[in-house]
Amino acid sequence: MSHTAHIRSHRKPRRSASKIAMRAGVAGGVLSTLAVAGASGAANAAEPVTQTLELPTLTADLAAQVAESATATELAAANYELQAERDAAAAKAAKEAKADLAEAKKKAEARKKAAEAARQAAAERAERAARDTERPTLTATASVATSASTSTATGSAASVISFLKAQVGKAYVLGATGPSAYDCSGLVGAAFKQVGISLPRVSQDQSTAGTPVSLSNLQPGDILYWGSAGSAYHVAVYIGDGKFIGAQNPSTGIVEQPLSYDPPTGAVRVL
Incomplete structure (x- = not known):
């Protein structure tokens, strides 16, 4: 017997043909899967993606709330307009009242002056009449x-x-x-x-x-x-x-x- 017969070889043992074939098949299947996925991704990239959003259905309660809000808005606008008209009318009335007061004062002053002039004229006539009564003949x-x-x-x-x-x-x-x-x-x-x-x-x-x-x-x-x-x-x-x-x-x-x-x-x- 050789003196080297019990020394183990340092080389790795050869793989069996069956294992090699199995691994090759797995690798091929993986590559095929990747190829198919890549093709599918390319096809999907070429087509636009459309997303559909569903809006909530307008229920009867919501419609009633919207109508009520619109009515309230119209009423508020009408109130504002009415108040503006009232303010304008009040300002006009105040202006007219001021003018009427000034005119009344002017007329009152004129009447006062006329009354004073009439009083003075009456006093003069009365004085003249008294003098005529008392006056001796010259x-x-x-x-x-x-x-x-x-x-x-x-x-x-x-x-x-x-x-x-x-x-x-x-x-x-x-x-x-x-x-x-x-x-x-x-x-x-x-x-x-x-x-x-x-x-x-x-x-x-x-x-x-x-x-x-x-x-x-x-x-x-x-x-x-x-x-x-x-x-x-x-x-x-x-x-x-x-x-x-x-x-x-x-x-x-x-x-x-x-x-x-x-x-x-x-x-x-x-x-």
């Missing part, structure tokens, strides 16, 4: 007084007359004592105040404040009155040359007039 004596009393004022009388002439043209306002407006006794009192003489406030008292003088013997600075002494309703101041200055009425204001314009009843002298 006699020859008064005419003599008019022509004779032409002396130039001097001293205090000149100061009084200068003040009076400066007031001519100003307004007559009942109860006013100057400097922009006067009534008849307010003007006389202010004139004599310039020379330090304080007279009573009203015409009734001014008609008895000095020494009574005849209308035929008037001097510049004498106080003229209309009505009775102690109850006179009007006063003025004689300035010479047959003229006087007085606050006559609201219509004429403070004027310079001849005695014949409104002959006085009497006169008093305080200078």
Whole structure:
């Protein structure tokens, strides 16, 4: 026996033909399967893929909700439109009311002015009527007084007359004592105040404040009155040359007039 007979060979044992054939068959089957899958994938890639989505069916409840929502939307829109119309109408009404108020105020002011003018005219007519009732006839004596009393004022009388002439043209306002407006006794009192003489406030008292003088013997600075002494309703101041200055009425204001314009009843002298 050889000395190497019990030493195992280092080479791998040969595979049997049957195993090799089996493995070849398996490999072939796998390759065939891959080939078929590749072909199928290529075919599928060439065709578009269509996906169908199914929407939920519109049920009766859902339809009712949609209809109700639409109705609510329409109602809200109608309410908004109605409110806009109401706001526009309110704004228009407010504007018209403001215009009507302004017009009413304007008319009221016009009526007030007309009433005041009528009142002043009535007061003037009443005063004129009272003077006509109390006025004596302008006699020859008064005419003599008019022509004779032409002396130039001097001293205090000149100061009084200068003040009076400066007031001519100003307004007559009942109860006013100057400097922009006067009534008849307010003007006389202010004139004599310039020379330090304080007279009573009203015409009734001014008609008895000095020494009574005849209308035929008037001097510049004498106080003229209309009505009775102690109850006179009007006063003025004689300035010479047959003229006087007085606050006559609201219509004429403070004027310079001849005695014949409104002959006085009497006169008093305080200078």
